[in-house]
Amino acid sequence: MKRSSAFLCALIAASTALALPATALAQSSVTLSGLLDISAGQSKPAGNPNKTWNVDNGQMTTSWFGVSGTEDLGGGLSALFTLQSFMRADTGASGRFGADTFWARNAFVGLASSSFGRVTIGRNTTPFFVTTLSFNPFGDSFGYSPSIRHYFTSGTLTGDSGWSDSVLYTSPKIGGATAQLFMAAGEAGSNGRNHGVNLRWGSGALDTAFSWQDVKKDGATAVADTKSWQAAATYDFGVAKLFGQFGNVANKTSGNEYDITGLGASVPVGNGKVLAQWGQIKPETGAKRKTFSAGYDYFLSKRTDLYAVAMSDKVDGLSSGSAFSIGVRHRY
Known part of the structure; x- marks a missing residue:
């Protein structure tokens, strides 16, 4: 019985050691995370006479x-990886669209240190996209942010919100400032490489950024050569946070240029925020586009919020577009 008890205790101890999380055995951690956003509403694109009810x-x-x-390698150095996939939660389909790359949001491995910064290699979200979403009150909303829509869905800037075959360097923060250098390698079928630079500085209630990028390819596919820059700032007064963006997209392939402006605000009200933004595309040649969105985002908890948003979208020479949505987001 003593031998059996000793053997049983040893077996339990071994099983417990095997069941310990990676953080205890190898000073590493793995995290599963995500977000679901589903809404119901109505939309009418500019120039289209028909209104459509949707679950989106x-x-x-x-x-x-x-x-x-992440894994702690010692001496202040750590290894890291990220794999993230978009999905269409209204249908259960993967990706943003049928032909989307499975790990389209991010797919990279890298090294990080508090002294030299961070380097990630693979598919990285572009700093230009991060600047665009960080300095408008609607964040990364492809449905309602005038800034996101004007840069990424209106035929101005080329290239995706993430670059494949890329290397991204992020410096450590020095005096409130951070710098990023970004490059996507040229591969068969492309016009060449993509390049990007991002500078960000903040102090107290003020946050500022400047982003520049030159795009010649999307994945391994050649696209119109566009050189884009954007300057942005926010100031948080407490009772309201103001947002401002101004940028330019120069399409070297077509010879057209676009000035893009965004002005917005978020105002805390109750457990949520009132959101509003106006944006404009002013092309060198072609029709102007003006978009205005407003809504209220109410937080039930830190992870779950309800929102109601409406948008007016006007393109010169076309009938006005409009949309509204009522939805829920849950983070995990």
């Missing part, structure tokens, strides 16, 4: 899921 995915944030992890 990702009107405020594109739904996604993923896994990420």
Whole structure:
């Protein structure tokens, strides 16, 4: 009985050791996370006479899921990885559209240190996209942010919100300032490489950024050569946070240029915020586009919010577009 008890205790101890999380054994961690955003509403694109009722995915944030992890290598150095996939939660389909890459949001591995910064290699979200979403009150809303819509869905800037075959360097923060250098390698079928630079500085209630990028390819596919820059700032007064953006997209292939402006605000009210933004595309040649969105985002908890948003979208020479949505987002 004593031998059996000793053997049983040893077996339990071994099983417990095997069941310990990676953080205890190898000073590493793996995290599963994601977001679901589903809404119901009505939309009418500019120039289209028909209104459509929809149940939509990702009107405020594109739904996604993923896994990420880090390992402490000692001496202040750590290894990291991230794999994140978009999804259409209204139908259960993967990706933002049928032909979307499975890990389209992010797919990279890298090294990080408090002294030299961070380097990630693979598919990375572009700093230009991060600047665009960070300095408007609607964030990364492809449905309602005038800034996101004007840069990424209106035929101005080329290239996706993430670059494949890329290397992204992020410096450590020095005096409130951070710099990023970004490059996507040229591969068969492309016009060449993509390049990007991002500078961000903040102090107290003020936050500022400047982003520049030159795009010649999307994945391994050649696209119109566009050189884009954007300057942005926010100031938080407490009772309201103001947002301002101004940028330019120069399409070297077509010879056209676009000035893009965004002005917005978020105002805390109760457990949520009133959101509003006006944006304009002013092309060198072609029709102006003016978009205005307003809504209220109410937080039931830190992870779950309800929103109601409406938008007016006007393009010179076309009948006005409009949309509204009532939805819920849950983060995990």
